[in-house]
Amino acid sequence: MIGKPHWFKRRKYTGWGFTPATWEGWLYIIVAILPFVLLMGVSPINQTRMILIIIWALIVCVDFVDIVIHLPKDERDRIHEAIAERNALWIIVAVLGIGIAFQAASGAVSHALIPQVDPFLLVALFAGLLAKIISNIYLDKKD
């Protein structure tokens, strides 16, 4: 891919993803962002510009994912990352659960026939559950 994983390091204390570790990394970030600024900022967006923005966004997204997957990590980093991600997920699931419970309770109080729960919250929980099941099946078969 375009960006090299060793130009970056794992973002530890300020969110997810990666942060530049070398000048090549900073240059890559600038080169990735610059087309958006040029295409969106210079003049009104027409259809051609919109298509170019979408194509560039796709390229950048695929490259970002590739960098994240291949970031240089040793076994200690992997363990720390896994524990941090697990803790983050527990909080996310807890907040989602509270949100769903709150929406269901609000619906019940207002005597709605079917409690109105945001489907995106349910889909998020279900997708997470699915990812966990698939991960466990894969890991059990792998080793």
Added chain:
Amino acid sequence: METKIAYYRNKLSMTQEELAKIVGVTRQTIISLEQNRYNPSLLLAYKITRALKMKYVEEVFGLSVA
């Protein structure tokens, strides 16, 4: 887990950075190992043993007796 990494590394006049590079981990991991704060995988323990020119893992790593 108790390690003698620092002892054997100093005997070879090797820096933490050099050892980290040889075994493919970060310097932070070597520091954690030397301070007995991190239990390495068997593979990493073997790599470190070899990098320190030792024959047996037990010479470098040992169980701490509480």
